[in-house]
Amino acid sequence: MTVLRNPVIRGFAPDPSMVRAGDWYYVATSSFEWFPTIPIHRSRDLAHWEYAGHVRGAAPGDSLAGVPDSGGIWAPSLSWDGERFWVVYSVVRSVGTPYFDLDTYVSTATDVAGEWTAPRRVAGHGFDPALFHHEDRLWLLNLQNDHRPGGRRFAGIVVTELDRGTLEPIGGTHLLLQHERLIEGPKMLYRDGWYVLVLAEGGTGFEHGVLVARSQNLTGPYELDDRPLLTTRDDPSVPLQKAGHAELVEAPDGQWVLSHLTARPLRTPHGPRCTLGRETAVQAVTWDAEGWPRLRHGGHHPAVEVDVTTPPQASPPVTREDPLGWPWSTLRRPPDPSWADTTSRPGWIRLRGRHGPESRWEHSLLARRITEHRAEAEVTVEARPSTFTQAAGLVLRYDAEAYLSLDLTWAEPEGEGQRGQQWRGEGRTVLSLVERDEGGTREVAVVEVGPGVPVTLGVTTDGADARFWYVRGGVRTPVGPPLDFSRLSDDHGSRLRFTGAVAGIHARDLVDASFTADFRGFRLTCTPE
Structure with a gap:
């Protein structure tokens, strides 16, 4: 048994996307206007994480010149098809406008520290893209943005099948779910005959949370869980705030864990302020009798200390030769x-x-x-x-x-x-x-x-x-x-x-x-x- 202490990746490591490949867990995080683009950390035991590389070339031309503060690369989604790592992400060039003016790209690699393919642009409806690999088919999940006056900037979750070779759309785009609360950050998995949709809910601030929906058909209709999987919006005293933007991952022994972003606010006379930004945390998850995921320790608040069953293992060091490489940005x-x-x-x-x-x-x-x-x-x-x-x-x-x-x-x-x-x-x-x-x-x-x-x-x-x-x-x-x-x-x-x-x-x-x-x-x- 290993005890991890959250956040496991501390200080400016938001929007974690976690995947397991063999005995390793990998987490990709948002880099926004900063280089290196899309930092990736790895761990064998979920408690001890180290920088493993980044998606080189994620910014076309190796430049984000001109992008606004907090623009650039948002919410990369990392996946593994058994042979290659895939990452899909958006480069956002407008912040605080209805349009976002973004481009969505896909890149792949056999090793996260190695060469990534040149980014290929794919058709996208908004930020927070994710890839779902299922039965030798590839699907692109997206937030749908409606920029029109009176439109909803978070107008639901959509999915489009992509050709695995060309990345061109196959068939039409399907609307999976709309909700009265803001939903974004879709991630999908398949378990026991159900397509499970994990969603970020309520925005990425103190109202953040994780909501789950499911369907027996990939294109829906989806039913929503009647309670959040994770949130701190109801209790400002919880030490880990802003909990949300999550991904479910199965461990080799059949246990499940949840990666998510969180923040540790300072209490100031002006209210809570998060100088360290949003960070990466991990929770243990079980599935209830009705097939919904639940935090193993109960309730919907994130725990600071979490027991995980993955045994600690020594990791070979990551070789770094660049004196201006990580942790420099x-x-x-x-x-x-x-x-x-x-x-x-x-x-x-x-x-x-x-x-x-x-x-x-x-x-x-x-x-x-x-x-x-x-x-x-x-x-x-x-x-x-x-x-x-x-x-x-x-x-x-x-x-x-x-x-x-x-x-x-x-x-x-x-x-x-x-x-x-x-x-x-x-x-x-x-x-x-x-x-x-x-x-x-x-x-x-x-x-x-x-x-x-x-x-x-x-x-x-x-x-x-x-x-x-x-x-x-x-x-x-x-x-x-x-x-x-x-x-x-x-x-x-x-x-x-x-x-x-x-x-x-x-x-x-x-x-x-x-x-x-x-x-x-x-x-x-x-x-x-």
């Missing part, structure tokens, strides 16, 4: 030696400054997911900024409207106002602490430092507080007051937000992209509660 494009260089100065990462931190195009940023409510990041940076258009430093980021950064940059001589660059070679090298939210950008503090010398920057987060510091004379020296880290969350502001907070290093040069900064010793330590 980048925005909208993979890292490129033209702006992220690890060879020019051994032991250092050299970033060439490009666009500013709110760009959707060319942002020089390397970041790692924050996985706990107590964390600390630290890095040493060496650079010679000569204009206010150049900067490099340490950043906590959610998206373009939610970040905190401590940057090495240039400022006018003390006492001289901001009138643009003076072009006299004068000025100071300073640390500038900036906070950004939907209300704009504010410089919180400025500290002068010596020009051209390495400086160690750091930040400590504890719940909703973020405290920046730098090392002077071997001593940590605070920069500015504590800042509100909870603004870097899914739940702050009025816009849709779907990712999670990260810590990283970045550089910018808004004039000619010639400025470079060298970083070494980046450390992100996350302390479990």
